Amino acid sequence: MGILIGLLALIALIFVHELGHYLVARWVGVKVEEFAIGFGPKLLSRKYGETTWSIRACLIGGFVSFKDEYNSQSSTHLTTFNGATPFRRILIMLGGVAGNFVGAVILYALILLIGIRQDFFVSSEDAKAYRPFVSVSEEQVFVSSVTQNGSAYRANLHPGDEILMVNGQPIFYAQDVLAALSRKQEQAIIDVVDIVRKGDVSTVTLNQEEGNWEFTLSQSQLVTASPMTALPVSIAYTSRGLWRIVSLTPHILSSIIVTESLGPVVIVIQSAKANEEGLIPMLMTTWSFSLWVILLSLFPIPITDGGRILLTLPELLIKKKLSRRVELAILRLSVVGMLVLSIFFIINEILKLIL
Numbered sequence: 001m002g003i004l005i006g007l008l009a010l011i012a013l014i015f016v017h018e019l020g021h022y023l024v025a026r027w028v029g030v031k032v033e034e035f036a037i038g039f040g041p042k043l044l045s046r047k048y049g050e051t052t053w054s055i056r057a058c059l060i061g062g063f064v065s066f067k068d069e070y071n072s073q074s075s076t077h078l079t080t081f082n083g084a085t086p087f088r089r090i091l092i093m094l095g096g097v098a099g100n101f102v103g104a105v106i107l108y109a110l111i112l113l114i115g116i117r118q119d120f121f122v123s124s125e126d127a128k129a130y131r132p133f134v135s136v137s138e139e140q141v142f143v144s145s146v147t148q149n150g151s152a153y154r155a156n157l158h159p160g161d162e163i164l165m166v167n168g169q170p171i172f173y174a175q176d177v178l179a180a181l182s183r184k185q186e187q188a189i190i191d192v193v194d195i196v197r198k199g200d201v202s203t204v205t206l207n208q209e210e211g212n213w214e215f216t217l218s219q220s221q222l223v224t225a226s227p228m229t230a231l232p233v234s235i236a237y238t239s240r241g242l243w244r245i246v247s248l249t250p251h252i253l254s255s256i257i258v259t260e261s262l263g264p265v266v267i268v269i270q271s272a273k274a275n276e277e278g279l280i281p282m283l284m285t286t287w288s289f290s291l292w293v294i295l296l297s298l299f300p301i302p303i304t305d306g307g308r309i310l311l312t313l314p315e316l317l318i319k320k321k322l323s324r325r326v327e328l329a330i331l332r333l334s335v336v337g338m339l340v341l342s343i344f345f346i347i348n349e350i351l352k353l354i355l
Helices: 002-028 086-114 127-133 174-182 230-247 249-259 264-277 279-297 305-318 324-354
Strands: 032-048 051-066 135-146 162-166 189-197 200-207 215-224
Touching (some): 002 032, 002 051, 086 215, 086 230, 174 215, 264 279, 305 324
8 A cells, every 4th residue: 555655646746747847838839749647558548639648557757748849840830849939948848847846835735734743844943934824732742763673663653653641641741651651660561552643543552671662752743834824834845945955956966876766666665654654754755755856857967857948048048049850869869868767767776675
């Protein structure tokens, strides 16, 4: 189930990106021939109006195919991609990252409506800026980590679990848990730890092992926003998050190159792991990946939207257009390069999981 959730998160990232391209193209009058999720053979397809909507076999990306986009002959018709003005083509290319940004804003607004732990929401220096626009609950106690194969792990205690009661005693602060557990040290079993996981209340029984329950706690408040403030706060917070990623671009890119840490398999697996901790961690992970996709899409290499914008800039600025043959050769090589890199990353990520 977790892998399915992770796959749905990846498809959602692809969909909003390609939807951005599609909507901007329609807005500027360029015809769209196909909107595809995935590459390779078509699994499902249906034509609505002038556009074929399809799902393809390899769900590692997607594309929007514009009229005459790969035609070797130049076109002057404004409804074709080649015939559109350079400014309109750049807008179309920017549509993908705009789609990811809007998707991230909507996603974070939803998170704020549901409620998010303050330690996930802002750092201490940011708290004052957002405090007038959000509501903060009383302190809550959460499990922050569980030692693998330890007593708490075997008792099915998970990171992210909120602790409500221990041995019938209500828990308001982290020290309340420690006090309640310490009173039972002479007995072999610690009874009835009531927790909240994914909105459901359940009970965990911990077996004492030399007074060490092998888990750590954190204390936080729940931050929520009203329907009136959720969207403005989300826009501000998502913009700030994107700026932080941009400011760390050299470090992030070097990490990706060395570890291949942002391929489609990684997105699926990390989203699946986050889903095990609850709905909010999973949504937060998807939100973070949305911002990373924006950064990588704008990186100026031919296989990205940023690269295609770079190829269009000379025409916009100095009215000098690349030869259609040269441009088409670059685009075709870019598509092949993207497929090769995607396959390489997938194989590498699978090997890392196996080994």
